[in-house]
Amino acid sequence: MERTAAPTSPPPPDVRGLLDGIPGQRTPPRAEPPSEPPAEAAPRRRYRVPVPFTLSYAAVLAVTSFLTAHVGPTLVHALHQGSSTDVAHLVRTPVLVLVASALWVAGGFASPFTLGFLAVLTTLERRVGGVRTAVVFLLGHVLATLATEVPVGLAVLVGRLPDSSLHRLDYGISFGVAASVGALAGLLGPRLRWPLLAAFGGMLLQDLIAFTDPMTNWGHLIALAIGVGTWPWLRRLPRARPLPGADLRPGR
Numbered sequence: 001m002e003r004t005a006a007p008t009s010p011p012p013p014d015v016r017g018l019l020d021g022i023p024g025q026r027t028p029p030r031a032e033p034p035s036e037p038p039a040e041a042a043p044r045r046r047y048r049v050p051v052p053f054t055l056s057y058a059a060v061l062a063v064t065s066f067l068t069a070h071v072g073p074t075l076v077h078a079l080h081q082g083s084s085t086d087v088a089h090l091v092r093t094p095v096l097v098l099v100a101s102a103l104w105v106a107g108g109f110a111s112p113f114t115l116g117f118l119a120v121l122t123t124l125e126r127r128v129g130g131v132r133t134a135v136v137f138l139l140g141h142v143l144a145t146l147a148t149e150v151p152v153g154l155a156v157l158v159g160r161l162p163d164s165s166l167h168r169l170d171y172g173i174s175f176g177v178a179a180s181v182g183a184l185a186g187l188l189g190p191r192l193r194w195p196l197l198a199a200f201g202g203m204l205l206q207d208l209i210a211f212t213d214p215m216t217n218w219g220h221l222i223a224l225a226i227g228v229g230t231w232p233w234l235r236r237l238p239r240a241r242p243l244p245g246a247d248l249r250p251g252r
Helices: 015-020 051-068 073-083 089-090 092-104 112-128 129-158 162-165 174-185 192-209 215-230 231-235
Strands: none
Touching: 051 073, 051 092, 051 112, 073 092, 089 092, 089 112, 089 129, 092 129, 112 129, 112 162, 112 174, 129 162, 129 215, 162 192, 174 192, 174 215, 192 215
16 A cells, blocks of 8 residues: 655745735824923012001101201201291291191100001001091191181281291191091991090190190190091091991991
C-alpha cells in the first residue's frame, strides 16, 4: 500500500504590506482646560475718612492754636482783633471776618470748647454727613453773630452804648458748637434729647445769669435755638447712620 501524503493547509498569505495600509487609530489628544487669563490685581480698598469735615476743621484749629501758643502776645492780639466779628469789621468786611473768626478757639486747642466741638460734630456728621453738618455749624455761627452784633450797632447809633462797643472783641467757634448741639438733640430719642437740651441750656442760662459776658451768653442761647430750628429739615433727610435711641418720626 502506498502511503498518501497528508493534506496540509496552505501557508498563510503575507499580510505585512496590507497591515501597513490600514490606517492606525490615533488616540484623541487630551483635552486641556482653557487657559485662564492672568488674574488682575485686586483693587486696593480705599480708606474712607468717616468724618472729613470735623477732622479737617479740627486740623485747622490745631494749627491756629499752635500759632497762638508760640507767637508773641502782641501778634496774637492783632490776629484776633483782625478776625473779630465786631460791628466795625462786619460793616467793612463781613464775609472775611465771619470766616476768619471761626478759625480760632478761645482758650486754645485743649479748651472745653474743642472737646465739645469734636464730640458733637463727629456724632452729627456721622448721622447727616459733612455738608449738612457744615451748614448747621455756619448757620449758628453766622446768625447768632449777627443777632448779637446788630443790636450793638443800633444801640451805638442811638446813643445807648459808647463807640468803643463797635470794636468789641468777638471770635471763636462756640456759636457753631451750640447750634450743632441743638441740631443733634433733634436726632436723638426723647430719653436722650430732653436731658441733653436741659443740661446744655441750663449751663447757658447760668452763664447768662452770671452776667460776665451777656452778649456772648445771649449768642449761645440764640445759636442753640437755631440748631433746634433745623430739626424739621434734618428729619426729612435720608438716614445715613442711625444713632442710639434715635427717633426721627415727625412730632416726636
